[in-house]
Amino acid sequence: DTDGGYFRLNGAYGIKAMINVGTSLLVFATNGVWRVYGGNGYCFSATNFIIEKICDYGVNSSDSIVPVDTSVMYWGQDAIYHLHTDQFGTFIADNVSFGHVQNLFNSIGADDRTNATGIYDTYDRKVRWLYYNRVADNTPTRELTLDITLKAFYTNTIGQLGDGSVPRV
Numbered sequence: 001d002t003d004g005g006y007f008r009l010n011g012a013y014g015i016k017a018m019i020n021v022g023t024s025l026l027v028f029a030t031n032g033v034w035r036v037y038g039g040n041g042y043c044f045s046a047t048n049f050i051i052e053k054i055c056d057y058g059v060n061s062s063d064s065i066v067p068v069d070t071s072v073m074y075w076g077q078d079a080i081y082h083l084h085t086d087q088f089g090t091f092i093a094d095n096v097s098f099g100h101v102q103n104l105f106n107s108i109g110a111d112d113r114t115n116a117t118g119i120y121d122t123y124d125r126k127v128r129w130l131y132y133n134r135v136a137d138n139t140p141t142r143e144l145t146l147d148i149t150l151k152a153f154y155t156n157t158i159g160q161l162g163d164g165s166v167p168r169v
Contacts, residue, residue: 007036007049007051009027009029009034009051011031011032011053012027012029012031012032012034013029013030013031014029014030014031014058015027015028015029015030016028016029016030016059016061016062016065017059017062017065019065019067019072021067021070021071021072021083022070023037023038023044024036024037024091025037025044026054026072026083026091028058028059028062028065028074029058029059030058030059031056031058032053032054032055032056032057032058033053033054033055033057033058033059033083033093034051034052034053034054035051035052035053035054035091036049036050036051037049037050038050054083054091054092054093055081055083055092055093057076057077057078057079057081057093057095058076058077059074059075059076059077060075060076060077060110060113060114060116061075061113061114061115061116061117063115063116063117063118064113064116064117064118064129065118066118066119066120066127066129067120068082068120068127068148070084070085071083071084071085072084073096073118073120073127073146074118075105075113075116075118075129077113079095079096079097079098079102079105080095080096080097080101080105080146081093081094081095081096082094082096096146097153100153101144101153104144104155108131108132112131112132112133113131115131115133116129116130116131116133117129117130117131117133118130124147125147125148125149126145126146126147126148127145127146127148128143128144128145129143129144129145130142130143130158131143131144140157140158140159141157141158142155142156142157142158143155143156143157143158
């Protein structure tokens with residue numbers, strides 16, 4: 001019971017990342033997100049665990065997955081999602097781009113979505129995703145920021161210097 005083991009995620013393919021959130025392990029795959037946690041009110045062990053699928057909204061880029069306090073945000077194949085618990089402690093997935101930046105998200109090419117990179121600034125409470133971040137291209141890098149406090153999205157463009165390099169902050 002304490003010397004390790006494994007579990008199967010039936011139906012999961014293209015596993016991109018695993019992130020610990022509270023007492024749960026969230027597993028991000030191409031075809032959805034699963035939660036693994038301890039069963040019967042006890043801790044997780046090799047013989048005592050529960051697996052449940054949270055949603056069918058798969059992730060494109062493991063680098064777009066951003067832990068935010070006790071939740072997680074990520075770029076899915078069709079939208080930006082926020083995984084968090086409801087008042088009963090059940091994980092749910094909310095589409096946070098719909099009605100806000102969905103048209104912008106849809107205009108970003110599949111390759112650029114796959115290469116998106118995100119971080120969470122705990123001080124400013126902002127989630128920042130970089131996209132169009134290409135080394136051998138003159139296209140400026142773009143940043144999509146979600147201000148958690150204001151619940152507002154905005155974009156930034158990060159230009160290149162004359163020698164083609166990106167300015168350092």
